[in-house]
Amino acid sequence: xxxxxxxxxxxxxxxxxxxxxxxxxxxxxxxxxxxxxxxxxxxxxxxxxxxxxxxxxxxxxxxxxxxxxxxxxxxxxxxxxxxxxxxxxxxxxxxxxxxxxxxxxxxxxxxxxxxxxxxxxxxxxxxxxxxxxxxxxxxxxxxxxxxxxxxxxxxxxxxxxxxxxxxxxxxxxxxxxxxxxxxxxxxxxxxxxxxxxxxxxxxxxxxxxxxxxxxxxxxxxxxxxxxxxxxxxxxxxxxxxxxxxxxxxxxxxxxxxxxxxxxxxxxxxxxxxxxxxxxxxxxxxxxxxxxxxxxxxxxxxxxxxxxxxxxxxxxxxxxxxxxxxxxxxxxxxxxxxxxxxxxxxxxxxxxxxxxxxxxxxxxxxxxxxxxxxxxxxxxxxxxxxxxxxxxxxxxxxxxxxxxxxxxxxxxxxxxxxxxxxxxxxxxxxxxxxxxxxxxxxxxxxxxxxxxxxxxxxxxxxxxxxxxxxxxxxxxxxxxxx
Amino acid sequence: xxxxxxxxxxxxxxxxxxxxxxxxxxxxxxxxxxxxxxxxxxxxxxxxxxxxxxxxxxxxxxxxxxxxxxxxxxxxxxxxxxxxxxxxxxxxxxxxxxxxxxxxxxxxxxxxxxxxxxxxxxxxxxxxxxxxxxxxxxxxxxxxxxxxxxxxxxxxxxxxxxxxxxxxxxxxxxxxxxxxxxxxxxxxxxxxxxxxxxxxxxxxxxxxxxxxxxxxxxxxxxxxxxxxxxxxxxxxxxxxxxxxxxxxxxxxxxxxxxxxxxxxxxxxxxxxxxxxxxxxxxxxxxxxxxxxxxxxxxxxxxxxx
Numbered sequence: 030x031x032x033x034x035x036x037x038x039x040x041x042x043x044x045x046x047x048x049x050x051x052x053x054x055x056x057x058x059x060x061x062x063x064x065x066x067x068x069x070x071x072x073x074x075x076x077x078x079x080x081x082x083x084x085x086x087x088x089x090x091x092x093x094x095x096x097x098x099x100x101x102x103x104x105x106x107x108x109x110x111x112x113x114x115x116x117x118x119x120x121x122x123x124x125x126x127x128x129x130x131x132x133x134x135x136x137x138x139x140x141x142x143x144x145x146x147x148x149x150x151x152x153x154x155x156x157x158x159x160x161x162x163x164x165x166x167x168x169x170x171x172x173x174x175x176x177x178x179x180x181x182x183x184x185x186x187x188x189x190x191x192x193x194x195x196x197x198x199x200x201x202x203x204x205x206x207x208x209x210x211x212x213x214x215x216x217x218x219x220x221x222x223x224x225x226x227x228x229x230x231x232x233x234x235x236x237x238x239x240x241x242x243x244x245x246x247x248x249x250x251x252x253x254x255x256x257x258x259x260x261x262x263x264x265x266x267x268x269x270x271x272x273x274x275x276x277x278x279x280x281x282x283x284x285x286x287x288x289x290x291x292x293x294x295x296x297x298x299x300x301x302x303x304x305x306x307x308x309x310x311x312x313x314x315x316x317x318x319x320x321x322x323x324x325x326x327x328x329x330x331x332x333x334x335x336x337x338x339x340x341x342x343x344x345x346x347x348x349x350x351x352x353x354x355x356x357x358x359x360x361x362x363x364x365x366x367x368x369x370x371x372x373x374x375x376x377x378x379x380x381x382x383x384x385x386x387x388x389x390x391x392x393x394x395x396x397x398x399x400x401x402x403x404x405x406x407x408x409x410x411x412x413x414x415x416x417x418x419x420x421x422x423x424x425x426x427x428x429x430x431x432x433x434x435x436x437x438x439x440x441x442x443x444x445x446x447x448x449x450x451x452x453x454x455x456x457x458x459x460x461x462x463x464x465x466x467x468x469x470x471x472x473x474x475x476x477x478x479x480x481x482x483x484x485x486x487x488x489x490x491x492x493x494x495x496x497x498x499x500x501x502x503x504x505x506x507x508x509x510x
Numbered sequence: 511x512x513x514x515x516x517x518x519x520x521x522x523x524x525x526x527x528x529x530x531x532x533x534x535x536x537x538x539x540x541x542x543x544x545x546x547x548x549x550x551x552x553x554x555x556x557x558x559x560x561x562x563x564x565x566x567x568x569x570x571x572x573x574x575x576x577x578x579x580x581x582x583x584x585x586x587x588x589x590x591x592x593x594x595x596x597x598x599x600x601x602x603x604x605x606x607x608x609x610x611x612x613x614x615x616x617x618x619x620x621x622x623x624x625x626x627x628x629x630x631x632x633x634x635x636x637x638x639x640x641x642x643x644x645x646x647x648x649x650x651x652x653x654x655x656x657x658x659x660x661x662x663x664x665x666x667x668x669x670x671x672x673x674x675x676x677x678x679x680x681x682x683x684x685x686x687x688x689x690x691x692x693x694x695x696x697x698x699x700x701x702x703x704x705x706x707x708x709x710x711x712x713x714x715x716x717x718x719x720x721x722x723x724x725x726x727x728x729x730x731x732x733x734x735x736x737x738x739x740x741x742x743x744x745x746x747x748x749x750x751x752x753x754x755x756x757x758x759x760x761x762x763x764x765x766x767x768x769x770x771x772x773x774x775x776x777x778x779x780x781x782x783x784x785x786x787x788x789x790x791x792x793x794x795x796x797x798x799x800x801x802x803x804x805x806x807x808x809x810x811x812x813x814x815x
Contacts, residue, residue, distance in 0.1 A: 122754050122810035138807055141800045194654065194753040194760055195810075229800065351612035360612060368613045450613065453596035468733050469575065470756045 097182060101269040103190040111179045113167040114266035115146065115258040120191040122254050126245075127225065129233050133245035136231040137255040143222040145257045147232050148184050150196070152249065154203035154214070157184065158221040158232070159260065161208040167260045177206045188256055196253040213237065217250060285474055288454040289462035290481065292373070293439065296458055300377035300438045305431060307378070308385025312393055313415060315386075327390075334383035341380055342447025349375070349448070372449035373456050377438040384437055388430020392423035428497045432490055439486060561591035564788045567614060568597040571621035571682070571775060572730040573646070573748075575599040576755040577809035578619075584801055585792060592788060601730040602626075603680025609634045609780070616783040617793065619643065619775060621731075621749075622682035624709070626776040635778040639790060643797065644775040645812040647750045648686050648765040653741045654758050662745055662763040668694035670718030672744035675726040675737035682773075683731040685710030687747035689770040691719070706771050735759060749773070751810035774814070 096109030105116040124137040139145055147158040157180065159169055170176050181204050188198050205214055210221045220233040232255060236246045246252075272280065315326045333341050349356040349366040359366045366372055396419060404414050420427070442460040449456035451465060459482050467475035570578050582594045598605065598615075602625035605618060610632065618635055620626040629635045650667070652659045659672075667674060668691075676691075677684025688710035691697040695717040699708045719725050726743050728734045731752055738746035739758040746759070753759055779789045796802050797813065806813060 119804065119808060121804075121807040123750065123807060123812045125812050125815065127815060138800075138803050140804060193755075193757060196761075346611055356612070365612070367611065368608075450608070451596075451598070455596070457596075468730075468736050470732070470736060470739060470758060 097186050098268055099186050099190055100267065101271045103187065105266050105268055106183045106187050107263060107266050107268050108179050108183055111176075112263055113169055113180075113260050114263045115180075115183050115187060116261045116266050117257075117259040118187045118191065119257045120188065120195075120254060121257070122193075122195050124234075124252070124255065127231075127233075129220075129223075129225065129235060130243050132235055132243040134233050134235040134243070135246050135251055136225065136233045137252075139222060139230040139232055139257060141228055141230070143230055144259070145222075146180075146184075146260050147221055148188075148198070148256045149219060149232060149234065149252045150188075150198040150254050150256070151215070151217070151234075151252045154205065155198050156212060156214065156219050157181070157204060157206045158210070158212070158219070159206065159208050160210075160222065163260050164208050167262065169260065171206050171208050177204070180206070184256060184258070187258065191256075198253075198256075217246060218243070281473065282477075285477060286453065289457050289459045289478065292370070292455070292457060293459045293482075296370070296373045296377055297435065297439050299374050300381065301431070301435050303374070303378045304381050304385045304434045304438065307382055308389050308430070308434065309420075309427070311382075311386045312389035313419075315390060316393055330386050331383045333379050334387075338380055338441065338443035339447055342376060342444030345372075345375065345379060345444065345448045367448060368450040368452065368456070370449070370455050373445050373458060376444035376448045377441045380441050380444050381434040381437040385430050385434040388433065389423070389427055392426030392430070393419060395426070396422055425497060428493060432493050435489065435493075436486065439482070561589075564592050564785050565595055566592060566616045566785060566789060566792060567595040568617045568619070569605040569608065569613075569615040569780075570597055570599055570617075570619040571602050571605075572599045572732050573621060573683070573752055573755070574619060574775075574811075575732065577751070577806060577811060580805050580809075581796060581802055584799075584805065585795060589791075589795075592792070599730075599732075601677065601681040603628075603682075604729065605629075606632070606634070607680070609782075614782050615780050616785050616789040617777065618780055619777040620682070621646075621773070621775055622685060623771070623774055623776060624685070625682055626778065629778075633781060635780050636786070637778070639786075639793075640776055640778040641793075642774050642814045643777045643793075644806070645814060646773040646775065646810075647767065648683065648690065648747060648770060648773060649750050649753065649761045650745050650763040650765065651735065651738050651748055651753060651759040652745055652762050653738055654760050656741070656744070659744060659762055664690060664694045664763075664765065664769070666763075667691070667745060668696050668718055670721070670724070673724055673726070673742075674719065675728060675734045675743040675746040677731055677734050677747075678727040678729060679711045681729065681731055681734070683734065683747060683749060684727070686770040686773060687765070688713065690747075690765045691715075693769045705769050710770070732756065749810075754810045775811075 098107040098109075100106065104118045105114065106118075107114045121137045124135050126133055127136050128134070129136065137147075137149070139147065144160055144163055146160075146163070149156050149158075157177075159171060159180070163169070164171060169180065185198060205212065210223070212219045212221075216237055218235045218237050220231075220235075222230045223233055225231045225233070234246055234250075234252055236244045236250055238244050311326075311330055315323055315330070318326065336344075346367060347353070349359065349372075351357055351360065356366065364371070366375060400422075401414060401418065404418055409418075440460055441458070442464065445456070445458060446461055451457050451461055457465070459478050463475050463478045463482075466472075466478070568578065568582075578597060578599070582597065586592060586594075598608065598613075600608070602620035602622060605615075605620070606625060606629050609615065609618075609629065618626070618629060620629065626635070626640065630637050630640070650662050652662075662672070666672065676687040679685070688697045689705060689708045692699055692704040692708045692710075692713070696715060696719040697708075697710070697713055698716040699710075699713040703709075714720070715725050726737050728737060731748050734746050735748045735752045735756045737743045738748075739756060745762070747765065748756075748759075750761070753761055777793055779786055779793070783789055796806075803813065
């Protein structure tokens with residue numbers, strides 16, 4: 030098959046120019062006949078089919094982008110100096126196998142209407158189909174070298190913009206253009222806009238064997254992809270301008286789903302209240318029980334800090350899931366403690382509680398017992414001693430414990446993921462969002478959330494430190510008097 | 511005295527705020543990731559156009575992430591009473607684990623027959639609704655910016671030149687990759703079978719991949735693709751469709767289809783659903799609607815005819 034390929038190489042064009050011009054004249058004369066041809070006709074394999082020309086433009090000219098404007102949404106392209114343009118571009122990355130004409134053919138789904146320009150990209154060549162009526166109405170002349178070249182450059186530009194990592198078609202040297210709905214080249218037959226099912230149109234690819242019968246295309250013959258577009262007048266094409274730096278930033282920020290921020294605020298805000306109260310209560314009561322019991326209680330309360338967060342989450346899932354009566358009861362009453370927002374609060378409280386507990390207990394233990402006894406001799410109740418004496422005296426340590434617990438609850442990831450899952454708007458907190466976006470390839474959003482959480486944490490900790498400093502100043506001032 | 515009152519007021523305000531948040535969170539959290547049960551009894555198809563709102567929860571294989579999102583928004587345009595809870599795109603094995611842990615779902619789409627069989631055995635899906643949705647192909651990819659690597663085959667991987675990333679046992683893409691690697695001696699099944707007869711689970715990496723650091727196991731096919739995109743590994747075994755949805759990777763070789771089991775995506779309606787008819791309607795729409803078929807084709811999923 031090297032001779033026909035040799036014919037089409039650009040370097041040979043000059044030598045066979047005269048022959049090519051003659052072929053074009055013949056094609057132009059046969060064009061009306063081809064337009065009226067029945068879609069089921071099979072042309073001869075090697076003779077240029079009536080209505081088809083081949084472009085011998087070298088590949089590098091095809092990527093000349095000076096007079097080519099591609100829309101920012103990658104769906105349309107405008108060619109300077111050309112009466113037609115392309116719109117509604119779609120790239121079909123994969124086709125399907127289907128029984129066509131008695132053989133296992135390969136086909137691409139076009140849609141429920143005819144009239145699209147199709148390009149099927151195979152290895153080493155591409156076939157472009159322009160419906161005859163569309164060619165006439167848009168002024169596209171399939172025998173004109175410049176028209177074909179313009180269409181080729183437009184398709185190459187859009188194909189590259191929509192490739193998404195798939196194979197590009199620009200390097201193929203041989204492009205065949207046709208307005209007939211059936212075209213044969215390189216031992217294969219291409220059918221266009223064929224109604225294989227009622228109301229559904231497909232482009233089909235079949236291999237033609239030596240006897241002229243149909244066969245399934247081999248792996249090497251299978252097309253890599255197909256593209257479809259609408260040919261529209263140049264003045265009517267819808268080109269979206271490339272956004273400026275500011276516009277893309279604004280659209281990026283506008284396109285982010287901010288629910289992780291609200292979920293994190295709700296979760297951490299609720300969790301820190303529970304942590305604060307439970308931590309203080311646990312610290313206070315653990316000092317009033319016998320020493321042996323104190324050690325055991327201390328170990329139990331500190332375990333969640335020592336266990337890996339994923340283990341904590343797993344244990345909570347076992348405890349509150351379908352495996353236990355408690356879990357089943359909660360699920361049945363419609364308030365599940367797993368894979369729901371309360372689960373995020375539970376996970377945050379369980380992992381951050383030990384920090385609060387230990388800080389508060391250390392603070393209470395370091396209080397001067399004489400002062401507490403003196404208050405008791407004055408007749409103060411335990412409750413009054415706690416709220417009016419112990420808390421204010423230990424406030425610094427308690428505040429730092431709160432900061433630690435807050436930071437831990439804010440950054441909780443493993444236990445939340447296990448117990449609450451990753452449901453957008455319900456349980457996706459910022460740390461989970463960062464991981465999820467990064468792992469799905471959306472680096473920009475991941476970095477955005479990282480910056481948000483850094484700023485947020487910084488502000489909160491700064492506020493708590495400043496508030497603590499005010500208390501210190503008051504106490505220092507009181508001490509100096 | 512005044513200072514204490516201020517402090518007390520501040521604490522009360524915080525508690526009130528937290529209470530409001532908690533109530534709001536409970537209200538939205540309790541309802542939104544459960545299918546609405548009150549409306550399901552009225553959502554049968556009927557001649558009149560009045561439909562009660564329905565929320566569907568889909569558990570779909572990780573590789574379907576971008577394609578299924580587009581399908582869902584397309585479906586909502588023509589079926590305005592249907593909305594979708596946050597669709598979970600995880601590895602098929604992880605989806606089964608979620609169902610085991612007590613999560614609720616209406617539709618399950620797995621990436622392998624084996625994982626769907628596991629779901630059927632455990633009673634999560636209604637086997638009468640099960641059918642095959644897509645086919646896919648396994649390819650070897652590398653980072654787009656990796657100019658030194660342009661083509662690769664299983665034999666190249668077996669020679670130990672490249673670090674590879676594959677899915678772990680819960681990821682069907684990992685199972686298929688291990689089946690293919692067993693044909694070149696890089697993965698050894700417990701019973702020694704190779705290729706499409708192997709399961710791709712329960713074995714060990716052998717030959718050139720046995721060395722430490724040669725294989726990176728990931729929990730979903732998207733994570734596997736990420737390893738290649740970020741350059742952490744040279745070669746990743748992913749589906750063809752992942753190249754298009756992920757971006758930043760390029761195909762350097764196709765894994766021969768006869769070295770692994772056929773890649774089929776079965777879909778089914780779950781047993782815990784309260785919207786069985788709406789779920790079935792959505793699945794039928796995905797297989798027959800014209801715009802739906804165009805979207806699957808755009809993202810690289812070959813329909814089962």
